[in-house]
Amino acid sequence: MNAPFEAAKLHDCRDAFTATLEELGAANDDIVAVVNDSVGSSKLGGFRDKFPDRLINVGIAEQNMVGVGAGLANGGKIPFVCAAAPFLTGRALEQIKADIAYSQTNVKLVGISSGMAYGELGPTHHSIEDFAWIRALPNVPVICPADRNETAAAIRWAAKHDGGCFLRLSRVGVPDVLPDGHVFELGRANTLREGNDLTIIANGVLTHRALIAADLLEGRGIAARVLNMATVRPIDAEAIIAAATDTGAILTVEEHTTFGGLGSAVAEVVVDNMPVPMTRLGVPGVFAHTASANQLLDDFGMSPAAIADSAAALLKRKA
Amino acid sequence: MEPQELRKIANRIRQRDVRAVFEAGAGHVGGEMSVIDLLTALYFDAMNVDPDNPLDPNRDRLVLSKGHTALALYITLSEKGFIPKEEIATFLQHNSRLNGHPNKVKVPGVETNTGPLGHGLPVAVGMATAAKLDKANWRTFVITGDGEMQEGSNWEAIMSAAQFKLDNLTLIIDHNRLQQGARLADTNDVAPLAPKLEAFGWAVQEIDGHDMDQITQALAAQNVTPGKPTCIVAHTNKGQGISFMTDNVAWHHKVPSKEQYEQAIAELKEPAE
Numbered sequence: 268m269n270a271p272f273e274a275a276k277l278h279d280c281r282d283a284f285t286a287t288l289e290e291l292g293a294a295n296d297d298i299v300a301v302v303n304d305s306v307g308s309s310k311l312g313g314f315r316d317k318f319p320d321r322l323i324n325v326g327i328a329e330q331n332m333v334g335v336g337a338g339l340a341n342g343g344k345i346p347f348v349c350a351a352a353p354f355l356t357g358r359a360l361e362q363i364k365a366d367i368a369y370s371q372t373n374v375k376l377v378g379i380s381s382g383m384a385y386g387e388l389g390p391t392h393h394s395i396e397d398f399a400w401i402r403a404l405p406n407v408p409v410i411c412p413a414d415r416n417e418t419a420a421a422i423r424w425a426a427k428h429d430g431g432c433f434l435r436l437s438r439v440g441v442p443d444v445l446p447d448g449h450v451f452e453l454g455r456a457n458t459l460r461e462g463n464d465l466t467i468i469a470n471g472v473l474t475h476r477a478l479i480a481a482d483l484l485e486g487r488g489i490a491a492r493v494l495n496m497a498t499v500r501p502i503d504a505e506a507i508i509a510a511a512t513d514t515g516a517i518l519t520v521e522e523h524t525t526f527g528g529l530g531s532a533v534a535e536v537v538v539d540n541m542p543v544p545m546t547r548l549g550v551p552g553v554f555a556h557t558a559s560a561n562q563l564l565d566d567f568g569m570s571p572a573a574i575a576d577s578a579a580a581l582l583k584r585k586a
Numbered sequence: 587m588e589p590q591e592l593r594k595i596a597n598r599i600r601q602r603d604v605r606a607v608f609e610a611g612a613g614h615v616g617g618e619m620s621v622i623d624l625l626t627a628l629y630f631d632a633m634n635v636d637p638d639n640p641l642d643p644n645r646d647r648l649v650l651s652k653g654h655t656a657l658a659l660y661i662t663l664s665e666k667g668f669i670p671k672e673e674i675a676t677f678l679q680h681n682s683r684l685n686g687h688p689n690k691v692k693v694p695g696v697e698t699n700t701g702p703l704g705h706g707l708p709v710a711v712g713m714a715t716a717a718k719l720d721k722a723n724w725r726t727f728v729i730t731g732d733g734e735m736q737e738g739s740n741w742e743a744i745m746s747a748a749q750f751k752l753d754n755l756t757l758i759i760d761h762n763r764l765q766q767g768a769r770l771a772d773t774n775d776v777a778p779l780a781p782k783l784e785a786f787g788w789a790v791q792e793i794d795g796h797d798m799d800q801i802t803q804a805l806a807a808q809n810v811t812p813g814k815p816t817c818i819v820a821h822t823n824k825g826q827g828i829s830f831m832t833d834n835v836a837w838h839h840k841v842p843s844k845e846q847y848e849q850a851i852a853e854l855k856e857p858a859e
Binding site for chain 2: 299301320321323325326328330331332333334335336337338339340341342343344346361362365366369370371372
């Protein structure tokens with residue numbers, strides 16, 4: 268079953284990103300954007316028109332792009348380095364490690380069209396390893412907002428945060444799941460739905476699907492708690508331990524490989540503190556076939572109905 | 587500063603460097619000998635830096651992209667007063683902040699962490715861009731090795747620096763013709779470097795990287811070409827100043843024996859020309 272999306276209520280998180288960045292840029296001359304010929308795909312045309320000097324386009328050169336970001340930060344700027352997520356993270360991973368994480372520079376990495384947003388373009392253009400890659404590095408929070416409100420809030424937080432971070436934004440439309448005016452807190456999950464039978468933890472484009480799955484479970488007499496966990500590192504251990512304690516089972520859902528992402532981060536906390544049965548949904552260590560982003564999520568067992576079925580199956584493993 | 591005074595400082599740094607490598611039992615002594623004259627000219631003549639205010643926003647920046655020669659930078663920084671001279675004795679020791687590659691978080695005067703090659707020039711392009719945005723006068727210098735120019739990220743940065751007209755950026759290539767395991771010419775011969783940089787839109791000078799007069803002149807602000815980034819191809823010798831190390835590929839990170847150490851120090855005590 269495909270997710271019941273109503274097109275009129277879907278929003279591209281990039282619009283929230285660029286609107287927020289333009290607003291912040293008007294208030295602070297130090298905010299700059301660095302891109303790799305990605306003004307269009309980053310939707311930064313408005314920023315460029317308003318602040319032409321502060322839109323730095325290095326061309327198709329991601330390693331240089333990240334290094335330039337680090338140098339701008341050394342010179343007192345607050346750079347938002349924006350590029351398609353697979354190339355920003357994979358192509359420039361060592362620059363992110365040495366020039367940003369290890370050097371502790373104030374660079375905001377914004378990976379756009381993340382996850383499987385470029386579905387049909389194939390696995391070279393999918394960014395489903397980025398949680399694992401960046402999560403392994405000290406000093407770089409990993410953040411995956413669920414909707415336009417959380418995107419705007421996270422960008423505001425990033426601009427104020429003294430240090431690097433990695434924000435991962437899709438281009439696939441999602442409905443609002445967090446309220447207008449939402450305030451982002453690093454490392455803090457939001458409880459979007461209460462329930463004591465099990466907990467579903469999701470982020471990014473999956474949070475909406477998790478909420479629909481919880482509705483379906485309610486129809487089957489199962490009360491699922493739903494946590495939106497935008498911050499993958501530092502992970503909200505307190506919320507995870509509470510979920511394990513209160514509900515006795517945890518299902519994670521992510522647009523990422525099941526190796527090293529949100530599910531792994533949650534499992535680390537669970538196994539260290541309060542072992543309970545877990546199921547981790549995601550892309551199970553394969554390269555994806557040809558399909559749209561939403562179809563791929565369905566095909567990999569992350570339609571709302573399939574999430575609900577996985578949750579019901581998980582309940583049978585509860586002690 | 588007078589060239590003769592700079593030569594004395596460079597010789598002092600060389601001696602301390604060889605001693606530190608000998609005592610630590612590790613280091614990249616060959617490449618350190620080749621880069622010390624450049625570092626000396628930068629910190630004691632060309633650059634505006636203040637050890638008492640290492641993060642002054644208007645300071646000039648130096649990025650040592652060939653980060654494996656960190657020891658030469660540490661000693662230069664200690665001579666300049668950024669860190670205590672006696673701390674050089676802790677090089678590579680347990681819990682020392684002076685590890686084998688520079689760390690900006692721990693060592694004042696270091697601008698960015700380097701070690702993996704091909705990182706420094708992109709970061710320097712960002713620094714120079716920041717100065718341009720602020721219409722500030724501080725300059726950015728970066729030193730790469732010649733073997734390091736095999737890294738593609740440098741050429742990404744070279745293109746962008748020309749595109750951005752960064753005449754406040756100076757790339758110094760320590761052209762000692764040797765990389766870790768072989769001669770540059772036998773590996774992936776990126777030389778001649780000057781015509782390549784010129785073709786990418788840079789203003790290029792070729793100098794003897796051990797001649798203080800030539801180095802200081804090349805680094806002088808009045809030699810900048812408006813609208814173009816500067817590249818100084820500094821012809822140097824790996825192991826400069828020590829006869830048995832000079833131009834010898836074996837001395838990339840070899841440690842001198844006691845006899846070799848004593849001979850090296852004796853040769854470095856010869857009066858500098």
